[in-house]
Amino acid sequence: MPLQAPFLPLALSSLWLRRKNAEGKRVVDGTASDEYAHMKETENQNGKPKPAVHLFEYEDGPWPCSVSIVPHLHDVAEAVADYIARISEESIKARGYFSIVLSGGSLVKALSALVKEPHASKLNWSKWFVFWADERMVPISHADSNYNDAKHEFLSKVPIPDDNLVTIDDWDVCSAAANGYEARLKEMVKRKILHTTNVNHHKFPRFDLVLLGIGPDGHVASLFPNSLQLAETKKWVVPITKSPKPPSRRISLSLPCINGAAHVAIVVVGSSKAEVLQRVFERPALPGALPAQLVRPRHGELAWFVDKQAAGRLSIEHYNDPKKFPFLDWSSLKEAKESTGNQI
């Protein structure tokens, strides 16, 4: 089954980036070929050939999701806050905790309505556990740090205990930071704060909610178009040493880790996202070209929150023509339209 073969030259040719750490010691960073050795496996544990899967674990067929299109950023913020509040309440009732994963970029601005009433005093903040979908390899006090941004915009305004912020504290060597964060997540599983689920026969955490933004190139978290990391099938957290968006060194939850979540919400705001949203929704591109198209929770729900500017290029009026748009599961979108005036 030759599907994995393209990774071999890629992995072998990947250069080790040698640099000095803060103490001037030589450190090795990069995507080592043996780190990705498991991707070359062609047999499962019983020695039988693995079933053919798409290179990027992409599933053909309908794409069930709900899409809310609202006029402005503040309407998106309110819709997202209502959504988060509902999932927080349900999760705490069912398991005693709420695990929420944040991304960087403009996403944290969409959390502004959570710090106001009616949510601020109603939410059970002490039961929240906050994780990061991705982080840049900078100290957490640095302006580029996703944690720092979230702290400034949101976390400093709500009473979530500091111990419940599961930050990525290691910013020296990407692969060590990725392994360290994965170990922290596994510790949360041991403490029963996170449950697990199977995604394509491998165990991944089942976050209650993963919040993602989308880059103009279609990236989500720090999973960039056509990158080797997109094909990760086992690791929970992957290192990125050559991100096309600065800073170049980052770590990110892997795609199956995101797809193991009970809920994933993607927030898309502003005219700069109109082109990519149209490509993601309406163009059946090669999946690695648009990582956002690979976000398909296996046993969970996917919800899009979009403002009018970002939705500006969508041909919604033709969406009920399955010949033109076989790509999304429009039946679930119609149901959404019937249940609330704000949804298509």
Ligand SMILES: O=C(O)[C@H](O)[C@@H](O)[C@H](O)[C@H](O)COP(=O)(O)O
């Ligand atoms: O570190 C990052 O770059 C972010 O985590 C990234 O995943 C972000 O969410 C998207 O790039 C969208 O960012 P904008 O909304 O700012 O374009």
